[in-house]
Amino acid sequence: MGSLRETRRTLTSPARRLSAALRRCLGIFAQAEKRCGIILAPLLLLLGASALRAEPLAPIDLIRVDKSERRMELWSGGRVVSVIEHIQLGDQPLGPKRFEGDERTPEGRYQIDWGNPDSAYHLSLHISYPNTADREYAAGQGRSPGGMIMIHGQPNGSDRRPAGDWTDGCIAVSNAQIEMLWQSVGDGTPIEILP
Numbered sequence: 001m002g003s004l005r006e007t008r009r010t011l012t013s014p015a016r017r018l019s020a021a022l023r024r025c026l027g028i029f030a031q032a033e034k035r036c037g038i039i040l041a042p043l044l045l046l047l048g049a050s051a052l053r054a055e056p057l058a059p060i061d062l063i064r065v066d067k068s069e070r071r072m073e074l075w076s077g078g079r080v081v082s083v084i085e086h087i088q089l090g091d092q093p094l095g096p097k098r099f100e101g102d103e104r105t106p107e108g109r110y111q112i113d114w115g116n117p118d119s120a121y122h123l124s125l126h127i128s129y130p131n132t133a134d135r136e137y138a139a140g141q142g143r144s145p146g147g148m149i150m151i152h153g154q155p156n157g158s159d160r161r162p163a164g165d166w167t168d169g170c171i172a173v174s175n176a177q178i179e180m181l182w183q184s185v186g187d188g189t190p191i192e193i194l195p
Contacts, residue, residue, distance in 0.1 A: 059076060060081070060184045061076055062192070063190070063191040063192070064191075064194065065087065065171060065191065065192065067107070067194060068195060070086055072173070084177050087172065088172040088173075090165060091168070092104045097129065097145070097146065097169050098143075099144065099145060100146030101146065103169055104169055105149070105171060105193065106130075106169070108192075109190060109192050109193075110129055110191050110193070111127075111128045111187075111191065112128075112151070112187060113126055113128045113187055113188070114187060116150070120156060121156060122152070122153030122175040123152065124170075124178070125181060125182070127150060127171075129145075129147065130145035130146070130147060151178065151181060151191075152170055153173060153174065153175040154175055161174065
């Protein structure tokens with residue numbers, strides 16, 4: 001069996017099949033627009049078609065998150081190749097995650113170490129929190145550091161994106177954005193989460 005990264009790339013889901021079907025329809029619409037002079041762009045925008053184009057990037061070798069800016073930079077070969085704005089964080093976004101249940105998003109350097117195609121959210125990539133320092137700090141306070149911190153899409157079955165910061169400490173992006181990350185971010189990719 002191939003690596004998890006290869007497995008993630010070949011997995012299909014009903015949402016991915018639907019997305020592919022809609023992209024095919026968009027191609028048909030584009031041909032009709034060229035042949036007939038029909039302007040479909042406003043209609044497609046109303047239907048949310050722009051969100052369906054989750055094109056994979058070059059393999060990402062660094063993810064840098066700026067919590068205060070709600071911004072995620074994707075790096076490849078020493079340069080920024082994509083920026084995701086308006087990321088959503090834990091309900092308590094200020095300060096680093098210290099304990100289970102504090103609803104904070106970690107700060108520091110971690111790795112993406114595995115992905116979950118069957119998440120409660122539209123795909124998810126696991127962040128390797130807690131590291132040794134996080135575990136030692138929590139243990140020194142007689143508490144658990146928590147875990148299961150992910151980059152993920154929106155809740156399955158939800159028709160719209162919740163407003164503001166709403167996760168339990170994870171980083172939420174749109175479903176199209178997590179599909180792009182799923183294709184471009186391999187296991188072992190470093191992630192820096194800045195305050």
